[in-house]
Amino acid sequence: MKQCNTIQSLLPGYLSCELWPEERNMVEHHLHSCGGCSQTLKKYKKIDAELENREEVPPVLHHKILQNTQLKLLKNHHAFDRDNQLGKEEAVTAPGTGVVRETFFGLLLGNFLSNDSGGTIGVVVDSLIWYGKTILTALITFGGFQHKNHKLRKMTMLTLTFTNREYLLNHKSTYYFLK
């Protein structure tokens, strides 16, 4: 009986491979001849099996946590705030070149370009930010430039042509989606 108490105290460690070799040998030797302790071991195995059960994480929670961290990291990158997102209002205008439009959801980081009169004529985009790895079809208009039906993906080089200038944009390796 005393030995059974000792053995049963070692059973959880036996199942977790936490025992010293001599302890393990002692347990296995005892189990060969003790039905009671063998039964206890079976019960502990059933408990362990249940402990390994896992439910799925609710999708809403999944997206919420990812999005929260995205936003925090973007703030650290000194991104434009959400009110400056293109598409909500005329973010970039230039004389006679029309209104900036965008049909995708994302954020452009960059520096506005000014002409000699101080008017904004365009933006040099440092990076295009959108969500995950999904492929988007985008129409971007900057000062008359149209980048139409181009499938945007990670590692894509973007070419935006403004009224007066042409810029080659290097992508960045990390993309975030804000909307």
Next chain:
Amino acid sequence: MYIGQNDSSKDESDEQLMIAYQNGDFEAFEMLYLRYEKYLYNFFLKWTGDREQAGDLLQVTFLKLHHRRNSYNPDYPFEPWFFTIARNAAKNSYHKSRRYNEIFIRQLVLEENEQTGWVTTDFEENDDPEEITCKKELKKMIESALLKLPESQREAILLNKYGGFSYSEIANMTVSSVGSVKQKIHRGYTTLRKLLEGWI
């Protein structure tokens, strides 16, 4: 054994991902998150017995990870460090929770086999309906019994059996001794066995 060690998609180690995350790489965070999300959610679910609390704790833990990411030293394993954050979140939240008493009361009700609404995803499609019912009941009973354990015993069992942490790792995380961890786990299992008499 760490939860990620059996992950065949682990091209980069957790430690490497954390370095990238510390440099602002969201993709690195996302990979870390996907590795630990389900595991941690279920850890909290088994800890609290409540889905809403488990969801809250999951959020709190990853928020704390974000705030403390720059304090992580990649020379040391990520998982125990991360689980210390998770564990502390659970302990702090649980004791402050206004719902603590609600859960406690619900456990008393569980003794009368009321529905908890917990769903299991672990049954085979071709299981006999009666067998599925038995499995569901057993699951319910084990979860209920787990919640009846003193927190320190439940914590030690979950960290070892569910988390895969060794006794010495648990001792470090809980600032206790290996002997104390062994004792808690042994006592926890003994209590579980008694509570589940007739069910297992």
